[in-house]
Amino acid sequence: MVKLKVKKSHERRPQAVAEVSSKGRGRPLADLVEKIEHADPGLATEKKLSSAAMRAGELVRAMRKHAGLSQFQLAEKLDVSQARVSEIESGVGIQGPTWDLMERISVACGKTLGVAASSDDLELAAHMPMAM
Structure with missing residues (x-):
């Protein structure tokens, strides 16, 4: 058995910024999961992976942050737990949230959820306030 001697200190260690970056070339994890779903649907189901759930989670996080809400605040408005909001945003599960x-x-x-005819329409709709 190896014993380690730990020295306590209240001094902060210097932090360095990582020099590794994708420079915007990265792809969402949902894209990788989608490839797995197409290559081996059984594996995706077995591991409870869903590209749709991940994309829905990304959308929920973006809407919540744009509205200036914490996960807890959104959970209160929806009458669900903060843990449920976290699960949705993380894309946990094999189906994701319902349309409702x-x-x-x-x-x-404060947004309106809908269907767009093209990705240009989606970009425009993403910045529109909720219709009253």
Whole structure:
């Protein structure tokens, strides 16, 4: 058995910024999961992976942050736990949130959830406030 001697200190160690960067070339994890789903649907189901759940989670996080809400504040508006909001944003599970829950989240964040004919329409809609 090896014993380590630990010295306590209240001094902060200097921090360095990592020099590694994708310079914007990175792809979302959901893209990798989508490839896994197509290559081996059984594995994706077995490991409870879903690219749709991950994309929904990314959308929920973006809406919540744009609205200036914490996970706890959003959870209170939805009458769910903060842990559930965290699960949704993390893309946990094999299905992701229902359309109904996504609509409730969008309303709580002051957005309108809908379907767009093109990605250009999606970009425009992402910046529009909720219709009254």
